[in-house]
Amino acid sequence: MKYILTFFILFSVVSAVPAAQITAFTDTVFTKNNNIQPVVFSGRIAEKETGKTLKNADIIVLDASTREEVAYLQAKADGSFGGSLVPARKYILIADSPNFYRYEAEMTGAELMQPLNIELSPKPGYFFDITVFDGERVNATVNMVQDSRVEIYNHNTREEELVIENNPKAGFNFSFKEGNQYTILVRKKGYLNRRIQVFVDVKDCILCINGMGVEQPDVTDIMLNNNEIGYLLGNIALDTIEIGKTFQIDNIYYDYDKSNIRPDAAKELDKLVTFLRDNPAITVELGAHTDSRGSDEYNMALSGRRAASAVEYIVTQGKVSNAKIESKGYGETRLVNECSNGVPCSAEAHQQNRRTEITITGYDNSDPLDGATLKQIIEVPDIYERMIEKQKREQKAIKELKKRGA
Secondary structure: OOOOOOOOOOOOEOOOOOOOOOOEEEOOEEEOOOOOOOEEEEEEEEEOOOOOEOOOOEEEEEEOOOOOEEEEEEOOOOOEEEEEEOOOOEEEEEEEEOOEOOEEEEEEHHHHOOOEEEEEOEOOEEEEEEEEEEHHHOOOOOOEOOOEEEEEEEOOOOEEEEEEEEEOOOEEEEEEEOOEEEEEEEEOOOEOOEEEEEEEEEOOEEEEEEOOEEEOOOHHHHEEOOOOEEEEEEEEEEOEOOOOOEEEEOOOOOOOOOOOOOHHHHHHHHHHHHHHHHOOOEEEEEEEEOOOOOOHHHHHHHHHHHHHHHHHHHHHOOOOOOOOEEEEEEEOOOOOOOOOOOOOOOHHHHHHHOEEEEEEEEEOOOOOOOOOOHHHHHHOOOHHHHHHHHHHHHHHHHHHHHHHHO
């Protein structure tokens, strides 16, 4: 299964300041006193490199002489903020957002009342410009996939840091910060859901990406801030859901004349489990193939045992419904090269025929996970089972309504 992506984004962070002494508020801005003519302020906060607005960034105002907090608010979706303050000689304006360097400036009331344009610089990390396209139309003039649902979850903060519903564009931007692990999920009706894992300075990975094609043209030439920030291109290819479509699973190896699941094979099957749980609308066949060495009958039986072992692991260890996957051994009946009985071939050529594949055998028009967020998919252990049961109840209710109306 091969896929591709393209990303680019930036983030912002701020430490929350307690508001114990704040007694009133206006337009989400808390003030200490409503009897004095207020100092009215407003502005916009955005990322320095891209100009992207930073919604929910924290805006804090202190009295410069006492360091007491006189206002606290969060930027709106368009990055705007504003409110009113008790007059003071000088103020300290603070802006903060996760994964960005904190902004702090001292200013007078007159300066504070001028339009404020705050730009936050991102902390070290990687900025991706990501493109989503149709994997079957790589060479087509128009192959971009629009209106997809894009979610990015940060395992360190346990929050979704990007959610785009029906993305009108074929691409999106994101900034991956060092010391964090991320999961990306891209969904589009008619396509297989696609999950990508990103590690930045985590688990011995400077930048490790599983499931995304990454292009790095002249990466050293586009590093910024003393080589702390890198701009890269990523590609995500989505595969259409089609009956009969087959994907090869790499690195599923068995000991000679054995069908038990080895530890290295289990790691690859765990990836298949994740794929199947991310795509509960499809049913698949897992097929095992051998090379031509050995008798035809023996190879057919061996491949059948290997396929059955793999499916048993997926069902028991991965908790995938056995109604969603079946096994089949093909022996040497579907060789991918000329290495049939009696034909001398290299070990590498024989290895091409020893493979494990999954084939889509059916699918539902509705995806049980449509109503679940990526955060729920990751954090709720039985979300897969819950959503399938919910779908069954809804389908049963629809059938009963149709009977009543008949």
